[in-house]
Amino acid sequence: MRQTLVLNASYEPLSTVSLRRAVVLVIQHKADVEHEHPALRMRAAAVDLPVPQVIRLRRYVKVPFRQRAPWSRRGVLVRDRHRCAYCGRRATTIDHVLPRSQGGRDTWLNTVAACAEDNHRKAARTPAEAGMRLLSEPFEPSPADALLLAVGGQAEVTLPEWLALPRAA
Ligand SMILES: [Zn+2]
Known part of the structure; x- marks a missing residue:
């Protein structure tokens, strides 16, 4: 899976996220594209987006990404x-x-x-x-989850179905 680098609003590198998550952050106006793929674009009916290689958050977030996400x-x-x-x-x-x-x-x-x-x-x-059973064990959120928690509170993001991601070039 192609990864996109996420910069804080201060340009400090924070984490990498999947291309899918990066695109959603851009569509949600949480981040701007800093560097795009020189050749690839995503096209759909009314949309023409660059493939982001680096995005930068619009709002500065304070999260110790390299450490553990704070519990909440x-x-x-x-x-x-x-x-x-x-x-x-x-x-x-x-x-x-x-x-x-x-x-x-x-x-x-x-x-x-x-x-x-x-x-x-x-x-x-x-x-x-x-007499109850856990369907799955609790776990530490990944750095990418922590980032998305800090940015928009959506760990699970869905991309509009009409927007097809290009295959890795
Ligand atoms: Zn229940």
Whole structure:
């Protein structure tokens, strides 16, 4: 997959993201194209976009990309794409896998998105104690996820279907 370099508004290199994510940041007016591919372009009915090799954020973001993304409730929901870790339905709450009453902390590896119903059902118990199973293990967000969290809060971005990305040249 082709990678695009992301510069902060201050021109400091932050991270690389997939071309798809880079294009979405440009379409959403979160970033401008600094360097484009000399030959390739993306064309669709009413759109003609350069293939960005380097983009620069319009707004300066303060995120320690080379370290860990700071934990936040919103970040957990975004990381888990608003899907409940126990049933896969839409999640609006955060569950501590090891409950806070048992010493569980606010960390990426101890928190998951959960629907209100499952959160209520699990209560102050571990998944084992509650007889519930995690569909997937919590994880640290990647630097690219952290960047997108800081920029727009969308870890999962979708490109309009009509916009076809060129194959790597
Ligand atoms: Zn659920």
